[in-house]
Amino acid sequence: MKKGPIITVVFTLVALSAVVIAFMSSASPFVTIAQAKTASGDQLHIAGDVTHGSVVADARAHILRFQLKDENGDFVNVVHTGEMPSNLAEVKKVVAIGEMKNGAFHTNKLLVKCPSKYEAERKVASN
């Protein structure tokens, strides 16, 4: 048998295994607020809704504080010290990435789940 196809198959398997192992070892877990309170790690992801009226921005100190509610109905206070989202008012949901410290979730990365062009909310009923 020719060497070429064997080398190709072996290289493919090794490369894809390396990709999967790399992703498995570094993927950041999504947790609920209840799980975050007992979990360790500084790359925890919590997805939830920003509680209306809870956003407090301290522009001089570059700190954004708000309350997050997850799908289980649990709340946590979030202290964000990273880049300020420019259009927070447009945000429906956020993913806060960080760790629990002194009862609050401290994050320096905030992913805003803006309505994308694929999101079509049916605000009005149709025929």
Place this chain on the structure above:
Amino acid sequence: MDNELLKQLPSAPGWAIWAGKCGGLLIDFGVGLFVLSVILWVLQSKKPALSKAASIAFFGGCLSLLGAMGCLTTLFINNQFEYRYVFAHGDIATALKYKIAGVWTAQEGSFLLWACASAVFGMLAFRGTGIYRRWYCIVFSIFLGCLCGILGYETPFDTVKQFLLNGVLKVPHAGAGMTPSLQNYWVVIHPPTIFMGFGSLTVMFALSVAAMMTGNAVDWVKVTRPWALVSASILGLGLCMGGMWAYETQGWGGFWAWDPVENVSFVPWIFTAALIHGIIVQITKKRWIGTNLILGGLPFITFVYGTFLTRSGLLDKVSNHSFASMDRSALIVLRTFLIVTTLGFIALYVVKGRKLAKHSAEEVDPGLDRENFYRAGALLLSLIATGIAIGMSWPWWSALRTGTGSAIEEAQYHMVVIWFFIPVMLLMAIGPFVSWRKMAGKVLFDRIVTVLSVTAGLTGFALVAIQNPKIGVHMATGSTVRMPFHTHMLLMPWMAVLLFVCFFTIVANVWRIIELIKRSKLSLGGFVAHIGFAVLMTGLIISRGFELTERGVVDPAMGASNVLGYTIAFDHLDRKDMEDRDGKVWFKITGPDGQKFDADIGLYYYPGDDGSPAAMVWPFVNRYLSHDFYFAMAAPEVYAWPQAEQFKEGETRTIENEMIGSLKVTYQKFIRKGEAGLAGTSFGAQLHIVDGAKTYDVVPSLTLTGSGPPSHDLPQVGAMYRMAMLGMDPADKSVSLQLMFSPPLYPVVLFYKPMTILVWVGTGILTLGGLMAAFARRNRRKVSEESPNESTEPS
């Protein structure tokens, strides 16, 4: 909606009712015509005379889709808000270009755009399909028929039943309008471009299936090649446009975030690039027949899979991104199509493709020849695409496995992809110098040694220039980048490696163009595309790797701020009112070198979900040959007290926070002027405020109006604040007070992004190269419709 309000609205014009019905009917006709097309093309093998009728059905279905798009666009342009989709995404106040763009800014319209783009390519490629026409049309018709089915459930032609009064449909004065961040000129041209790219993928898939069904896996690559080149060019251009939209609107100073929506487009593009190189090998050496049959199907299948992933709601709970769930029946159609297509394609390859693959010329052993370079390149490209597809699916797969899911971040994608990127760039640089015959390593080295020398010189020059105190970016010494296994590497050596491979590709391909320009022009497009890709990557690597950024706050009351060596001073607000979409905040900027210029950041407010004003901000980008000055802003900070404070008459309290320090407020007396409950009556709170050594006596008040919310008088408190009385209780004379910045604070972030111009230049060269290659490889001769291989096709 209230019947009295409905009575005041105009009735929907007859033509609009007709246009909506017509649009819906055209979708239904589309389903019927594509089903008819499939039936007639299936029967055509026994009754060749049916070809004409089958072609008419196919073209009729395609034109129906274009007609439906015309109807929807007409409804948008003419503000027919009685239609749910137009009401949700159109707005009377927006410019014509955004009314048109509203058509494709949501799920239903983007499906229609995909269908139309596919239909256009289906018709354009039809003529050259020759012996593959029958199966080409069958596959195309099944796909477009399914899209029509999805559009039947996810129709943009539904009317709003609340707007119906006594059987008469009423037209609201305005629609909800499209998401503010989408109101950018890129959204006008980016979706049509990238969806044309998506549409073109179907041509390659249909021809691959047709090749297997007809048993002729030789000629199909010649038919497919120009379309694959066009597809890669348009899709690549669309991807770059999407990156430019993000750069100019999102305010985070980047082009690419490995968003699932981006990955869904990127994976098919990479597979298409692999197919283009596979086709060259098949045409030249008569090998890779099986590989190309698979590569022909993968771009389309991975795109349908990505569409299913992003639009099914599967990523919603675990992804960083927000996606809508599809209509359940439409989702069933999409899911069934994906499963049947994927399994059908695999089964077809196992049953027929493998037999055809055996007709390939005998494989060669590894060694230094062009074919092995292409093999390595196609393999690496396919592995990159597969790796990204795994990362894209990871949140869903991990959620299935663990119940909670996990995410792959931008840095993790970079760490994985970079190890494939470096060898791919080396292959793109060395490949053009390798001949189709085996060659000795020393001969190859002799051919590229000059190119290597020039590249090394260029890389060294670039690194010296970047660190030059006058023109460079003054990177902090010791800056590092994250590497696998939780290690870090110094930034400069890492950037040197990345720039070297990019420059190597550019120099090598320029060199080959100079060598070949008089002998053979056929290959020039490919070399130009390689140069474009390398220039684009150089721009992305330098602008991100050597990016400098700093945050700051511009406080108009305190004067100019210094951010990243730039002096930034608030100048003025330029707007008719808060909701003026052309509203700007102007700043005076003085650069580190003393250069002065004005920067305008777009700012307007729109009613948020709770009715309160929500800020929309657009960054300002000043483009220079050497760098981009990227100036973004968060929503202006208005509240000096984060929350309103309740005071009782006679109460004294000291309010403290990190932003303003300490302020002692005494609420001395409640003041009412006029009769309670009557318009014009005002309520005020006499306050004595102590701010350090300064004292202020102010009376914030609110006045009842005849209709609508009360008007507020906000007295100035020193140079920096105003006091607002948000509410009061006349019974106990308690008031709700809030201190506000006057003028507001502007939280800003500044990026210095070197050589970003290369991203634009590279995009242009890449597209030009792709189109040059497609033009050079266009089909000059039709593939015979009477090929002897046709007899092998099963009836």
